[in-house]
Amino acid sequence: xxxxxxxxxxxxxxxKTVLRGIDFRVERGEFVALLGxxxxxxxxxLRILAxxxxxxxxxxxxxxxxxxxxxxxxxxxxxxxxxQPLLYGDxxxxxxxxxxxxxxxxxxxxxxxxxxxxxxxxxxxxRDLVRTFSRGMQQRLAIGRAVLHDPDVLLLDEPHTGxxxxxxxxxxxxxxxxxxxxxxxxxxxxxxxxxxxxxxxxDILSRGLIVASAPRHALREGNLLxxxxxxxxx
Amino acid sequence: MDDLPIEKSGxxxxxxxxxxIAAVVWKDLAAEFRSRELLSAMLVFSLLVxxxxxxxxxxxxxxxxxxxxxVLWATFAFAxxxxxxxxxxxxxxxxxxxxxxLAPVDRAAIYFGKALSNLAFMxxxxxxxxxxxxxxxxxxxxxxxxxxxxxLGSVGYIAVxxxxxxxxxxxxxxxxxLPILLFPVVIxxxxxxxxxxxxxxxxxxxxxxxxxxxxxxxxDVIFTAIAFMVFDYVVEE
Amino acid sequence: MNAKPRxxxxxxxxxxxxxxxxTYLALIYAPLEAVMGAVQRVFYFHVASAWIGMLGFLAAxxxxxxxxxxxxxxxxxxxxxxVEISLVFFFIxxxxxxxxxxxxxxxxxxxxxxxxxxxxxxxxYIAYLMLRQGIEDPNRRARFGAVYTxxxxxxxxxxxxxIRLFRTIHPVVxxxxxxxxxxxxxxxxxxxxxxxxxxxxxTVIFADLLWNRIRLGHLAQEVEQxxxxxxx
Numbered sequence: 001x002x003x004x005x006x007x008x009x010x011x012x013x014x015x016k017t018v019l020r021g022i023d024f025r026v027e028r029g030e031f032v033a034l035l036g037x038x039x040x041x042x043x044x045x046l047r048i049l050a051x052x053x054x055x056x057x058x059x060x061x062x063x064x065x066x067x068x069x070x071x072x073x074x075x076x077x078x079x080x081x082x083x084q085p086l087l088y089g090d091x092x093x094x095x096x097x098x099x100x101x102x103x104x105x106x107x108x109x110x111x112x113x114x115x116x117x118x119x120x121x122x123x124x125x126x127r128d129l130v131r132t133f134s135r136g137m138q139q140r141l142a143i144g145r146a147v148l149h150d151p152d153v154l155l156l157d158e159p160h161t162g163x164x165x166x167x168x169x170x171x172x173x174x175x176x177x178x179x180x181x182x183x184x185x186x187x188x189x190x191x192x193x194x195x196x197x198x199x200x201x202x203d204i205l206s207r208g209l210i211v212a213s214a215p216r217h218a219l220r221e222g223n224l225l226x227x228x229x230x231x232x233x234x
Numbered sequence: 235m236d237d238l239p240i241e242k243s244g245x246x247x248x249x250x251x252x253x254x255i256a257a258v259v260w261k262d263l264a265a266e267f268r269s270r271e272l273l274s275a276m277l278v279f280s281l282l283v284x285x286x287x288x289x290x291x292x293x294x295x296x297x298x299x300x301x302x303x304x305v306l307w308a309t310f311a312f313a314x315x316x317x318x319x320x321x322x323x324x325x326x327x328x329x330x331x332x333x334x335x336l337a338p339v340d341r342a343a344i345y346f347g348k349a350l351s352n353l354a355f356m357x358x359x360x361x362x363x364x365x366x367x368x369x370x371x372x373x374x375x376x377x378x379x380x381x382x383x384x385x386l387g388s389v390g391y392i393a394v395x396x397x398x399x400x401x402x403x404x405x406x407x408x409x410x411x412l413p414i415l416l417f418p419v420v421i422x423x424x425x426x427x428x429x430x431x432x433x434x435x436x437x438x439x440x441x442x443x444x445x446x447x448x449x450x451x452x453x454d455v456i457f458t459a460i461a462f463m464v465f466d467y468v469v470e471e
Numbered sequence: 472m473n474a475k476p477r478x479x480x481x482x483x484x485x486x487x488x489x490x491x492x493x494t495y496l497a498l499i500y501a502p503l504e505a506v507m508g509a510v511q512r513v514f515y516f517h518v519a520s521a522w523i524g525m526l527g528f529l530a531a532x533x534x535x536x537x538x539x540x541x542x543x544x545x546x547x548x549x550x551x552x553x554v555e556i557s558l559v560f561f562f563i564x565x566x567x568x569x570x571x572x573x574x575x576x577x578x579x580x581x582x583x584x585x586x587x588x589x590x591x592x593x594x595x596y597i598a599y600l601m602l603r604q605g606i607e608d609p610n611r612r613a614r615f616g617a618v619y620t621x622x623x624x625x626x627x628x629x630x631x632x633x634i635r636l637f638r639t640i641h642p643v644v645x646x647x648x649x650x651x652x653x654x655x656x657x658x659x660x661x662x663x664x665x666x667x668x669x670x671x672x673x674t675v676i677f678a679d680l681l682w683n684r685i686r687l688g689h690l691a692q693e694v695e696q697x698x699x700x701x702x703x
Contacts, residue, residue: 014544014609015696052335053471075338084329086336090265102257103337105250129268138328145333394622401615405605414601415619418594419626422633429636445636453629460625467539467614 001028002061003153003184004049009058011044011208018044020208021058028152031185033199035192035228041208042188046157049186050080063152076104079146079154083161085138086145089131093122093141096130097148104149112148120144120174136167143174147183154178156187160194172198196224204231254339258347262321263354272320276359280313284367298371303431306367306375307424310360310384311391315413317355318395321348322403331403335469345465349396356388379434379443386450387427390457391420397461400468426450473690479682486679489672493519493665501665513571515665519673521564521589526677527557528592532624535617547613548688549681550620551603556680558596561589584634591630595623 006024010017018041026032036042047053048060051071060067062074080086087096094113101109117123120140130138139159146154159175160168175198179185189195195202202224204212212231219227245253266272287305291297325331325348334344364375364384395416402411430446432438497515504511530553538546568586569579580586599619606612658666 015692015699047471050336052332072338075336078336080332080336082329082332084332086329086333088261088265088324088330089328090269090271090324091261095261095264099257099261100333100337102260103254103334103339105245105253394626397618397622401602401618404611405602405615406607407601407605411598411601411605414598418591418598419622421591422626422629425630425633425636449629449633449636456625456629457622460622464539464618464621467618471608471611 002026003028003030003063004186005059005061006049007059009045009048009060010056011041011048011053012056018208019048022205022208022210024203024210026184026186028184029182031179031198031200032187033195033202034186034188034205035190035195035202036188036205037232038190040205042205043157045205046155046186046188050078050155051075076149077152079149079151080157081139081142081146081155081159082157083159085130085142087130087138087141090129092127092129093117093133093144094126096141097145100145100148106149116144116148119147119177121170134167136163136170139163139167139171140174143171143178147178152184154183154185156185158188158190160189160191168194192224192228202227204228206232251340251343254337254343255347255350258334258344259351259354262324262348262351265324266351266355272317272355273358275320276313276317276355277362279316280309280359280363281366283309283312284363284370288370298373299436300432302367302371302373302375302435303428306363306431307387307428309363310356310388311417311420311424313359314356314388314391314395315416317359318352318392318399318416319403319409319412321352321355322399323409326403331469341466341469342462344469345396345400345461348400349392349461352396353388353392356392357385360384360388373435375435377434380431383427383430383434383447383450386447386454387423390423390450390454393454393457393461394420397465397468400465422449422453426453473693475686479679479686482675482679482682486672486676489675493669493672496665496668501662502659504662507575510571510574513567515669516673517564517567517571518666519669520560520567521585522670523673523677524557524561524564524589524592526674527553527560527681528624528627530681531557531620535620535624538613538617539621542610544609544613544692547609547616548685548692550613550616552681552684552688554596554599554620555684556677558593560677561593561596565589565593582634584631587634588627588631592623592627595619595627599623 002025004024004026006022009019009022009024011019022045034042034045044053048055048067049062051062051067051074054068063077065073065077067074088099091099094117097113097116098109101112106112114123117126120143122137122141122144125133125137130141133141143159156175159171163171172194175185175187179198185199187195187199199216201213201215202219203210204227211234212227214227284305287301287308291301291305325334335341367373368375395412398415398419399412402408402415405411426446426449430443430450433443433446493515497512501512501515503509531550534546534550534553538544538550565586572581573579599616602619603612603616606615
C-alpha cells in the first residue's frame with residue numbers, strides 16, 4: 001500500500017519557489033532517507049508532509065488522506081520528530097506524554113505511556129522534569145512522543161542534530177526499533193553515514209527537486225557518498 | 235481518485251473539542267504550578283508598579299479614591315503583557331507550538347485552551363493584588379460589582395491578548411512587539427473598566443455604571459468571536 | 472518596462488487641478504467666518520483629510536478581509552497602500568485640527584473623541600508597520616497584517632464610542648449640535664460649496680494616491696522577482 005503520495009508539489013514563500021514540482025511515493029514499511037545540502041528544501045518538504053505547511057500547488061496524500069483538506073485524519077496517523085524536541089521543560093517525561101496522549105484522545109493512556117517510556121529507555125526518569133534531561137534524552141523522549149499514538153507514518157527532521165556519538169547510537173537503536181514495526185519512515189539528514197545505517201532507500205533533494213533515488217540494494221557498501229555526489233553534480 | 239471517507243468513531247467532535255481545551259489548560263497550569271516563574275514574575279511586577287504609582291501620584295487619602303481604579307487597571311494591563319509573552323514563549327521555545335498543531339484537534343481548541351490558562355494566571359495575580367492594595371491603602375476592594383468588572387475586563391484583554399501574543403511570538407522582535415500591538419486595541423476595555431471600577435468604588439448609581447458594563451460585555455463577545463474566527467490564520471502556514 | 476498607464480496619468484493631472492481649485496475655494500472664495508476669522512478656513516482641508524483617513528481605514532479593513540479569504544498577495548499590496556495613505560492623512564488632519572484648536576479652544580490638543588480616536592488609529596498603524604517589519608515570510612507577513620487590520624478595524628469604532636461616553640467639546644458642524652461644543656458654526660451656501668468641493672477633490676486624490684501606491688507595490692514585487700532570478 002502506498003503510504004505517502006506526492007504529485008507535482010510546489011511550495012512558494014512569496015515570490016521565492018522552494019519546492020518546484022516534487023513527485024514522491026513511499027510504500028508501507030519503507031525507511032526513506034531524504035538527503036541534500038542545506039537550503040535544498042528538506043525541512044519545507046517535511047513540514048508539508050507533516051501538515052504544518054500548506055502546499056502552494058500539487059497533491060499530497062498520507063495514508064490515502066488528502067492534505068490539507070483532511071488534515072485531521074492525516075494527523076492521527078502521523079508522528080513527527082523535528083530537531084526541536086517539542087516538549088515542555090517544566091513537565092516531567094510522563095506528564096509530557098500524558099498531555100500529548102490527551103490531545104490525541106488515546107484510550108489506555110497509562111499503559112501506553114509505560115510502554116513508550118520503556119521503549120525509549122526513560123522509564124527510570126519518568127518523574128523528572130524534561131528541563132533536567134540531556135539533549136540525547138530529550139530527543140529519545142521526543143521519539144516516544146511521536147510514536148505514542150502508534151502512527152503509521154513517522155517523519156524525522158534531522159533527528160541527530162546536536163547529539164554526541166553515544167546519544168546518536170542510542171537514538172539509532174530506538175529508531176530501528178520504531179521502524180521495525182511495519183511503520184513507514186521518512187528522515188531528512190545531511191549525515192550520510194547515519195542515514196546509510198538506517199534507511200532502506202535514499203532520495204536526494206537539491207534545489208527543490210528530487211534529483212535521484214535508489215534503494216539500498218542498488219548501492220554497493222559504502223557507495224552512498226559516491227551516489228550523493230553524482231546526483232548533485234547533474 | 236476520490237477522497238477516503240473519514241471514519242467516525244469515539245466521542246462526539248464537541249466532546250473531543252472540550253477535552254483538547256482541558257488538556258491544554260491542564261498542561262499550562264501543571265507546568266506553572268511546578269515552576270511558578272510566570273506567576274511570581276507577574277506578581278512582583280504588579281507590586282512594583284503599585285509602588286511606583288504610590289510615589290508618582292502621592293496616593294494620599296483624598297486623591298486615592300479617584301485614582302485607585304486607574305492604578306489597578308494600569309497594573310493589570312502591564313502585568314498582563316508579561317504573562318502573555320511568557321505563556322507563548324513557552325510554546326515557542328522547544329518547538330511546542332508545532333507539537334500542538336500536529337495534534338488532530340481543531341485550532342480553536344488550542345486558542346481557547348491558551349486563553350483560559352492565560353485568564354487563570356491573570357485572575358490569580360488580580361486575586362493577590364487586590365487584598366494587598368486593600369491593606370496598603372485601607373480601601374475595601376472586595377465588592378461584588380468591582381470583582382465582576384475585573385472579570386469582564388480581564389476576559390476581553392486576554393481574548394485579544396492571546397491572539398496577538400501568538401502573532402508577536404512568531405516575529406523577530408517577539409516580546410517588544412506585544413504591548414505595542416495590544417495596547418491601542420484594548421483601549422476600550424481599559425476606559426470602560428476604569429470607569430466602571432471607579433463607579434463601584436465611589437458608590438455611583440447603576441445608571442452611570444451600566445453603559446460601561448455593556449461596553450465591556452460587547453467587547454468581550456465581539457473579540458472572542460473574532461479571535462475564534464481568525465486564529466487559524468495566525469498559526470497555520 | 473511597465474510604462475505608467477495613461478488613465479493614471481490623467482488622474483494625476485486631474486488630482487493636481489482639483490487640489491488647486493479646492494485651495495482657491497477654501498482660501499479665497501469661501502467667506503470669512505464671523506467669529507473665528509481666517510483660521511476657520513483650515514476646516515475645509517481638515518475635514519477632507521480626516522475623510523481620506525477614514526476611506527483608507529475602511530479600504531485597509533476590506534483588503535484585509537479579502538486577503539484572508541483569497542490568500543492572494545495582491546490584496547496585501549492594496550492593504551499596505553491604504554494603511555500608508557490613511558496614516559499620512561490622519562496625521563494631516565490632526566495637525567490641521569491643532570492649528571484650528573489653538574485659537575478657538577485655546578489649546579493645541581484636547582482629548583476629544585475624534586481627535587483621540589484618530590491618534591489611536593495612528594498608533595495602530597505604526598504597530599501594524601512594526602509587525603510587518605518583524606516577519607520575513609511574505610505570506611505570513613500578509614496573514615498577520617490582515618488579522619491585525621481586522622482587529623484594528625473592529626476596535627477603533629468601539630474606542631470612538633468609549634471615548635464619546637466621556638463628554639465631548641468637538642463641534643458637530645454637520646447634523647445635530649451638541650450643547651457643550653464650542654467653536655461650532657452654521658455654514659453659508661458659499662462655505663458649503665468649498666466644503667463639498669474639498670471632499671470631492673480629496674476623494675479623487677485618494678483614488679489617485681491609492682492607485683499609484685498599488686502600482687509601486689507591484690513594481691517592488693517585480694524588482695524582487697528579478698533579483699531572485701539573477702541570484703539563481
